[in-house]
Amino acid sequence: MKNLHIVVYVTGGIAAYKSIIFVRELIKNGAEVKVVMTKMATSFVTPLTFRTISHNEVYYDEGRQLGIVEHVELSMWADIAIIIPATANVIGKLANGIADDFATTALLAMNCPRFLVPSMNDVMYENSAMQRNLQQLENDGYKVLEPSIGFLAEGYEAKGRMQEPEVVFKWLKANILQERVQDLIGKKVIVTAGHTVEEIDPVRYITNHSTGKMGYAVAREAVKRGADVILISGPTNLANDTGAKLISIKTTGQMYQIIKKYYETSDIVIMAAAVADYHVKTPAKQKIKKNENELVLRLEKNIDILNELGKEKKQQKLVGFAAETQDLIKNAQQKLVKKNLDMIVANDVSRKDIGFGTDDNEVTFIRPNKKIISSPKTDKNDISKMIFDLI
Numbered sequence: 001m002k003n004l005h006i007v008v009y010v011t012g013g014i015a016a017y018k019s020i021i022f023v024r025e026l027i028k029n030g031a032e033v034k035v036v037m038t039k040m041a042t043s044f045v046t047p048l049t050f051r052t053i054s055h056n057e058v059y060y061d062e063g064r065q066l067g068i069v070e071h072v073e074l075s076m077w078a079d080i081a082i083i084i085p086a087t088a089n090v091i092g093k094l095a096n097g098i099a100d101d102f103a104t105t106a107l108l109a110m111n112c113p114r115f116l117v118p119s120m121n122d123v124m125y126e127n128s129a130m131q132r133n134l135q136q137l138e139n140d141g142y143k144v145l146e147p148s149i150g151f152l153a154e155g156y157e158a159k160g161r162m163q164e165p166e167v168v169f170k171w172l173k174a175n176i177l178q179e180r181v182q183d184l185i186g187k188k189v190i191v192t193a194g195h196t197v198e199e200i201d202p203v204r205y206i207t208n209h210s211t212g213k214m215g216y217a218v219a220r221e222a223v224k225r226g227a228d229v230i231l232i233s234g235p236t237n238l239a240n241d242t243g244a245k246l247i248s249i250k251t252t253g254q255m256y257q258i259i260k261k262y263y264e265t266s267d268i269v270i271m272a273a274a275v276a277d278y279h280v281k282t283p284a285k286q287k288i289k290k291n292e293n294e295l296v297l298r299l300e301k302n303i304d305i306l307n308e309l310g311k312e313k314k315q316q317k318l319v320g321f322a323a324e325t326q327d328l329i330k331n332a333q334q335k336l337v338k339k340n341l342d343m344i345v346a347n348d349v350s351r352k353d354i355g356f357g358t359d360d361n362e363v364t365f366i367r368p369n370k371k372i373i374s375s376p377k378t379d380k381n382d383i384s385k386m387i388f389d390l391i
Helices: 014-028 047-054 070-077 088-095 102-109 122-126 128-139 165-179 213-224 252-263 305-312 328-338 380-390
Strands: 005-010 032-037 080-086 114-118 148-151 157-161 188-193 228-233 245-248 268-271 278-280 299-301 317-324 343-348 363-366
Touching: 005 014, 005 070, 005 102, 014 032, 014 047, 014 080, 014 165, 032 047, 032 070, 032 102, 070 102, 070 380, 080 088, 080 165, 088 102, 088 114, 088 128, 114 128, 114 165, 122 128, 122 157, 188 213, 188 252, 213 228, 213 268, 213 380, 228 252, 252 305, 268 305, 305 317, 317 328, 328 343, 328 363, 343 380, 363 380
Parallel strands: 005 032, 005 080, 080 114, 188 228, 188 268, 228 245, 268 317, 317 343
Antiparallel strands: 148 157, 278 299, 343 363
């Protein structure tokens, strides 16, 4: 469960109180949880309760202004979605593609593994329409946990009682081991990270502020999804905990030579490194002494790696990054076309709270002839997940 992003949907049944215990169990086991509530669910349990337990904002239609595309952002964030308890009403809506509130709209946008924990009266549960709806949801890919026989709110024992939170947790955990997305098995992925270094003299060099965090997060996500990953990295202070094969380089020229070696047989290439655009034409062999008030360096343009890869592209999906300080979308779109990319990830590096050296980022995904998608401010692991979801 550790580091899994789980969205818990709570609908309006008496068993809603049990979902508090379930959310607590997820968090105790290392998951990050966001809760979505239907309007009726807030009559049984307050959003404040879930906000306090999850340490995240709670999504619901009444009482808070929801963003225009928050249902899409939530779907991109989620690794797992579970509806607990799932009432007859929400089951019927989902089985028929009805999205008339935030919860059902967000569920319709989910493309991650989805789990359903029914809870209702026994007569409702056994109804042929309900059984037909459950079968349809299973056909659509939902995993359904059959309710137990127990004491119902109506005052008698019958089938329809929601399984206890600890039972649901064990069931979900067992299924997650089977459901983890490994959609890159058999794929070869190249990721570049960090900055490159161009020597001025034996002591000084030209470089930039990139720390490599974004590229390492991308490599880590690719490995999680089953890919064979080569991480080509400039100097960083990061440990290689990605599971990828690390090849360390210093200069832009060295990076290009390594990429060329693996490019032809690769399936996906993600150029997250911030490479130096210029090198010193004639680096000094000895340390330059500060004898003058000015030091003049003659710079030559480095090879444009991304441009060259775009020219040579065949089966590869080629993804670039655009670190901009102004005209973000315009500059990124021009780069996308000029360099023949399948996607460009644009971010505003003039902001101090995202981009170079930070754990968080806020980016815009631009693809040829497709809708532009903007991410919320989130950590770079989430951005990496979004990149591969879009690929």
